[in-house]
Amino acid sequence: METFVRTAIVTGANRGVGRGIAKQLVLLGYRTILTSRDELKGKLTVNELKEEIGTKLASNLVYHQLDVTDTESVKRLYDFVMDGYEAADILVNNAAVLLDQFGRIIQTPLETYQITMATNVYGPLLMCQTFLPMMMKRNYGRVVNVSSGAGQVENMVNDMTAYRLSKLALNGLTLMLADSVKGTNVLINAGCPGWVRTEMGSPDAPRSIEEGAKGIVWLATLPDDGPHGGFFRDGQLILVNIPPNNRVNDFKVSTNVPDRYSKIANPQVYARRY
Numbered sequence: 001m002e003t004f005v006r007t008a009i010v011t012g013a014n015r016g017v018g019r020g021i022a023k024q025l026v027l028l029g030y031r032t033i034l035t036s037r038d039e040l041k042g043k044l045t046v047n048e049l050k051e052e053i054g055t056k057l058a059s060n061l062v063y064h065q066l067d068v069t070d071t072e073s074v075k076r077l078y079d080f081v082m083d084g085y086e087a088a089d090i091l092v093n094n095a096a097v098l099l100d101q102f103g104r105i106i107q108t109p110l111e112t113y114q115i116t117m118a119t120n121v122y123g124p125l126l127m128c129q130t131f132l133p134m135m136m137k138r139n140y141g142r143v144v145n146v147s148s149g150a151g152q153v154e155n156m157v158n159d160m161t162a163y164r165l166s167k168l169a170l171n172g173l174t175l176m177l178a179d180s181v182k183g184t185n186v187l188i189n190a191g192c193p194g195w196v197r198t199e200m201g202s203p204d205a206p207r208s209i210e211e212g213a214k215g216i217v218w219l220a221t222l223p224d225d226g227p228h229g230g231f232f233r234d235g236q237l238i239l240v241n242i243p244p245n246n247r248v249n250d251f252k253v254s255t256n257v258p259d260r261y262s263k264i265a266n267p268q269v270y271a272r273r274y
């Protein structure tokens with residue numbers, strides 16, 4: 001008897017948190033389509049991961065090219081998924097750029113804002129415009145927009161301004177998307193992986209990729225009565241503007257920095273950085 005396997009898509013998964021999310025989803029038994037904008041890099045990562053996973057589950061790891069800023073590339077992925085697997089059940093919008101680590105609101109060139117928004121906001125929007133109608137029709141879907149504490153309203157300070165603005169917009173986008181699928185079994189949330197040791201996060205970050213990916217995978221694999229329209233880190237709701245009639249209100253809002261960050265001298269620095 002064939003067992004039913006759900007299909008997940010992870011964007012920007014050739015390295016960093018996306019790679020970690022893809023690995024955990026495969027280990028949980030999901031058919032996982034690891035995507036990357038650079039085909040060579042993505043295929044190398046798939047080969048590495050198959051070695052790491054090293055069991056029958058490795059056959060559930062599939063590769064496809066995807067540049068989230070390229071409409072044709074998104075369409076090719078959609079056709080590949082629909083032809084091969086009939087549907088996608090999970091979409092993790094992980095791909096992002098941080099181009100202005102030391103950027104200031106006035107000095108950062110407009111082009112930096114435009115490229116950042118194109119990748120970090122319009123990329124997830126285009127992916128949702130492409131895949132959500134199918135999920136709604138099937139009445140099943142889990143969408144996670146990988147966001148950042150840097151995008152919380154209370155963290156709007158004068159550095160990484162293009163990145164912050166993009167994650168603020170992504171959090172707003174998440175709420176609008178959540179509203180658009182209300183009443184269906186499609187659950188859409190934003191998740192922050194915390195400050196993670198990746199190319200974006202730097203080797204100074206306190207968290208491993210595995211730790212960062214865990215909370216995102218939780219959101220990607222929620223049960224039917226899971227939260228919807230929230231912004232989470234490690235399964236805890238982060239303070240954000242939440243529309244009143246949202247199911248997410250059932251979840252506990254965390255106002256504390258989790259214990260594991262207490263070794264950082266000033267937790268506010270952590271909260272404001274990412």
Ligand SMILES: NC(=O)c1ccc[n+]([C@@H]2O[C@H](COP(=O)([O-])OP(=O)(O)OC[C@H]3O[C@@H](n4cnc5c(N)ncnc54)[C@H](OP(=O)(O)O)[C@@H]3O)[C@@H](O)[C@H]2O)c1
Pocket residue numbers: 011012013014015016017018036037038041066067068069093094095096097119146147148149192193194195196197198199200201202205274
């Ligand atoms: N690391 C942290 O501390 C931290 C904290 C909070 C939130 N986050 C969020 O977590 C997510 C993953 O971050 P990370 O640290 O793993 O970043 P990363 O190491 O810089 O990896 C980013 C990934 O996105 C891909 N990407 C960039 N532009 C793309 C495009 N147009 N189309 C498709 N893929 C594209 C990159 O591909 P290439 O290899 O081709 O560049 C790479 O695979 C991001 O959304 C980030 O904002 C990270």
